[in-house]
Structures are given as C-alpha cells and as structure tokens.
Amino acid sequence: MAASTNNNKPRVVIIGCGFGGLEAARALARAPVDVTLVDRTNHHLFQPLLYQVATAGLSAPAIAAPIRHLFRKQANVTCLLGEVSAIDPGARQVQLKDGMALPYDHLVVAAGATHSYFGRDEWAAFAPGLKTLDDAFEIRRRILLAFESAEKESDPRAREACLTFVVIGGGPTGVEMAGTVAEIACDTLPGEFRHIDPAKAQVLLIEGSPRVLLAMPEDLSLRAQRQLERLGVQVRVNSRVTSVDAGSVEVQPESGAAYRIASRCIVWAAGVAASPLGRQLADATGARTDRAGRVLVEPDLTLPGHPEISVIGDLAAAQSHVPGKEPRPVPGVSPAAKQMGRAAAANILRRIAGQPTRPFRYRDYGNLATIGRNAAVVDLAWRLGRFKFSGYFAWLFWLFAHIYFLIGFRNRLVVLIDWASAYWSRQRYARVVTGIEQQQAKARGAQT
Secondary structure, eight states: OBOOOSSOSOEEEEEOOSHHHHHHHHHTTTSSSEEEEEESSSEEEOGGGHHHHHTTSSOGGGSEEEHHHHTTTOTTEEEEEOOEEEEETTTTEEEETTSOEEEOSEEEEOOOEEEOOTTOGGGGGTSOOOSSHHHHHHHHHHHHHHHHHHHHOOSHHHHHHHTEEEEEOOSHHHHHHHHHHHHIIIIISTTSOSSOOGGGOEEEEEOSSSSSSTTSOHHHHHHHHHHHHHTTEEEEOSEEEEEEOSSEEEEEESSSOOEEEEOSEEEEOSOEEEOTHHHHHHHHHTOOBOTTSOEEOOTTSEETTEEEEEEOGGGEEOEEOOTTSOOEEOOSSHHHHHHHHHHHHHHHHHHHTTOOOOOOOOOOOEEEEEEETTEEEEEEEETTEEEEEESHHHHHHHHHHHHHHSSSHHHHHHHHHHHHHHHHHOOOOOOOOOOHHHHHHHHHHHHO
C-alpha cells in the first residue's frame, strides 16, 4: 500500500520526531512541499529531562508533547505513527512495518540513537538504559521497589544490596541520575519507612575514564565530582564494568584486583549507539558508518551519491565546517540535532530552487549538567569567550535554560511549578509504580 498525493509538490519524508526531525519539519512550515513525519511513538520527548521522570521528579506529560498537537496548525505536515522497516533509495520509498510505502523526493533520516552495551547486550535485562519513557518508568520502578524490598528484608546483607544503587557511566545522564538518587535517599524518603534508614543507601557512579563529564573542561569535571561526593555519591573513575547480572556488578579498576558490588538496582548510562536504521541505510546506499553505527555524511549532511537523502542528529557522523578552520566532529547533543534539522531543511529548499547547498556549521553554545539541589556545572560558549561556573548560580542557569527549551507553554508552567514545590518541600510526588503484580507473576514463573 502506497501513500497517495493530490498535487505535484515535492514530497519530503522525515523519519523520527526527536529534536532534529522536529526542527526540520518546523523549518519547512511555509515551504511549498508536502511533509510526512513518521515516528514510532505519538509524542516528542524532551530527553534532557527524562532522568527526572525516572527519579519521580516529574510526570511523563511534563516533558512530552503529542506530535499531532505540535503540528496541528502546520497544514503541509502529515503525521504517521509507524516503524520504518526499510528504505529503498532506488525506488525512493520508505517502507513501514505495516506494509505502507511512502514515496519521497527528499528524505531526512533522524532516527536517533539507542543504548550500546559494547557487545554485551545481555546486560540490558539487568541494567536498563534511559532513552524512552518506557525506560524511565522501568528505572523508576526499580529504584522505588529497591527501598520497598529493603523494608521487608531481614537479612542485613540482602538489605544492603537493596540499598545499593549503581549507575554505570559518568556522562551527563549518569551524573544527573546518581546525584538525584542520592537526593531521594537523603531528602525525600527519610521518615517514611520503619525498618530502614533510606539515608544510609549507597549510590555508586562507575566511570571507565579518568574523570566524569569528559566533554567538559577538567576543572569543571573535578567540581562536579566534588559536588557529587558532597551528596554522598561514591565516584569511582578509571574503573571498567566487566560483568552485570541480576544482583551484582563486577568492576575492574585500572590498578588492583576486580571486585563485585551487590546491587538490586543498576542503571546503564555508559554507551550510545546509532539506530540500526543507520547501518541498513548505509548498506542500501553504499555509505559508510563509524564504530557507533553513525552514518558518515557529506558537508551538507547528505549521503555520498544521494543528495536527496539527509541524515541528521545522533544518526549522523557529521562535521562542522567553519571557514578558515579544520572540520571538527559535531557532538551528539540536542542543540546540534536542532541545528542539523534546520540546516537540512534549508538545503532541501535550496535544491528545489536549483541553488547550491551549504555545508553544515555547528554553533557551540557550551555544555551544562546538574548534580543535585543547588549544584550544577556550566561551560558556556559566548562571542566574547567561554564562561565556566558551578554551584548555585550554575544550577539556576541550568534550571531556567531547560524550562526555556521545553516544548509548549503548558509544559514549561507545569515543570516550573513541580520544581518549585519539590525545592521547598523536598518531596517527589510522581512516585507511582505500576505493573507490580505482573512483575511478581513473571518472577514466580521464572522460579518454577
């Protein structure tokens, strides 16, 4: 079954409604084209705050927005809920798993990234990553049920395992997750249990490189680590995870013998790989991919020999081309994805008009990460230079920056109210866990 069209306007298909796909579609709002936007979910997700859902700080609707609602006033966009199964560059068609075929004149592939367990995919069952709302719900369930299990546990060693939380990976997600779990244990839960002291929980952050937040300047990384340690997080750098199972993590430090940590709640924040659609597209077009599965693109973000196909966001191994400077790799962050989306759309319009396309130029605005209450680090790129600061004012900057970039006024208002309430009360009201009976049934079935 093929999609139909009623006019001769150029057909643009966009795969994925993350930051890149969303910006590409918006940039074509007034263009004389027909846009079809395909995504596996019905919502756009503000991923930088996904860890807040995983740690019960925010509810899911506060950081997500229905895709159809976002484009209700953009008449040239058709939104489809579906999963891409194949791309046929020869026929210029996108095939969906339900059998629907979408013809295109221009294709923007923004399928994003998924978790990478460095060839040990069996670890995923024991250490979930954080990319989707389903991931956030699962991590929240594991965190909260770990405290519940500890309350019922009479064996001291088993109770200690329940109260040991291991976060693997010291990037922004890992740092933010570890700091927030420590805050839950020390600020939110004390006084709610009768047989355990949640404040005695151990939170460990395991990082294989010499420091956390490796993309930031070294002094900010050290400040972030000190702020984590003040929250009670045990930061262990130069340590590689060599094994993960249902109840423990094996760690190999750079020097010394390997050791095992008993834990009932393990979170994976260490590796990212491009969507499998990237390798499939590369095989179909003759393009190349890097080790992470990202597609190597031309300076204008198109594929070699296929100027009608643009690859953007986490799926693209792109470079920034600044006149007079050597090309530099584009980082896998949301501002880069947004800029690539706008650049790809602009180049589509140039091709339609018969004009030459322009190479992509990434504008670096810096990096920021929050560690916990009143604690964050900011590396801000400005025209006058770079500004680095940490602590309370960095936390305020992080807070208002994220509220500003949220999608929709309602989401901004809800997040602001929730954060203000949490700040003054030290409570997290999204501590709702579902699916407990189903999980217990699965556990009983596995035992039998």
